[in-house]
Amino acid sequence: MKIIACYSNKGGVGKTATSVNLAHAIATSGKRTLLCDLDPQGASGFYFRVKPSRKLDQAGFFKDDEKLARSIRASDFGDLDILPSNQSFREFDVFLSQMKDPRSRLKKALAHVRPDYDVILLDCPPSLSILSENVFRAADAIVVPVIPTTLSQRSFEQLVAFFAEHELESGKLHGMFSMVQGTKRLHEETIAALQGSFSGMFLSTRIPFTSDIERMGVHRAPVTETAPNSAASRAYQALCRELMTRIGAD
Ligand SMILES: Nc1ncnc2c1ncn2[C@@H]1O[C@H](COP(=O)(O)OP(=O)(O)O)[C@@H](O)[C@H]1O
Numbered sequence: 001m002k003i004i005a006c007y008s009n010k011g012g013v014g015k016t017a018t019s020v021n022l023a024h025a026i027a028t029s030g031k032r033t034l035l036c037d038l039d040p041q042g043a044s045g046f047y048f049r050v051k052p053s054r055k056l057d058q059a060g061f062f063k064d065d066e067k068l069a070r071s072i073r074a075s076d077f078g079d080l081d082i083l084p085s086n087q088s089f090r091e092f093d094v095f096l097s098q099m100k101d102p103r104s105r106l107k108k109a110l111a112h113v114r115p116d117y118d119v120i121l122l123d124c125p126p127s128l129s130i131l132s133e134n135v136f137r138a139a140d141a142i143v144v145p146v147i148p149t150t151l152s153q154r155s156f157e158q159l160v161a162f163f164a165e166h167e168l169e170s171g172k173l174h175g176m177f178s179m180v181q182g183t184k185r186l187h188e189e190t191i192a193a194l195q196g197s198f199s200g201m202f203l204s205t206r207i208p209f210t211s212d213i214e215r216m217g218v219h220r221a222p223v224t225e226t227a228p229n230s231a232a233s234r235a236y237q238a239l240c241r242e243l244m245t246r247i248g249a250d
């Protein structure tokens with residue numbers, strides 16, 4: 001059983017697009033999958049046409065196993081369940097800061113539903129907070145989408161430094177190039193620089209910048225479902241295979 005987080009300190013880098021398509025690709029490969037949306041904006045649930053979990057507040061999430069389990073919804077796809085978020089998830093940090101062991105509560109919260117799944121995917125909000133530290137501890141693998149531009153490069157470097165400073169396992173970090181535009185010289189240069197500095201930390205699969213992914217909001221379904229032969233879908237399928245092999249979940 002593996003917990004995989006899609007995480008970046010930066011917003012708008014493709015965490016949700018990756019979570020949604022990876023969750024669908026993993027589930028269609030026959031693994032019982034739960035996509036847990038930790039971002040109060042609820043985009044993952046929206047893409048899967050699942051309503052926000054109105055009754056699940058911060059206390060329910062972290063202290064009531066049964067309530068958390070009852071908030072899980074079936075998706076339109078066999079083997080894929082969704083735990084949708086809601087606005088009260090904005091309070092997670094304040095709530096966690098008042099708990100004992102505030103940095104290892106997420107793993108405990110998911111322990112009850114863990115046996116029902118082969119993979120739990122976490123779609124994370126863009127912050128470096130107590131919740132993020134919970135994610136770093138709970139996850140077996142942390143997929144970090146990086147748009148190959150200067151600011152994304154910088155936040156990846158900051159994340160690696162944070163892991164070193166806090167003695168977290170940097171082996172869990174799997175960088176991933178997101179929204180890649182092959183025609184842009186800056187993209188090629190940034191990819192080369194990051195691969196040079198963080199050799200082996202980046203997955204080789206790149207997710208291209210495509211309008212099929214932008215249109216997910218219109219179709220409200222993963223591209224791996226709506227456009228299975230598109231470049232985007234093939235990239236997510238390849239990402240799924242590469243990641244599963246890397247983390248020994250294939
Ligand atoms: N590979 C891509 N090509 C084109 N647009 C993308 C791609 N990945 C994400 N997007 C778009 O960029 C925006 C931000 O992506 P999203 O996955 O929501 O980022 P995050 O979850 O990191 O905030 C969304 O409008 C999404 O449709």
Ligand SMILES: [Mg+2]
Pocket residue numbers: 015016017039043124
């Ligand atoms: Mg998101």
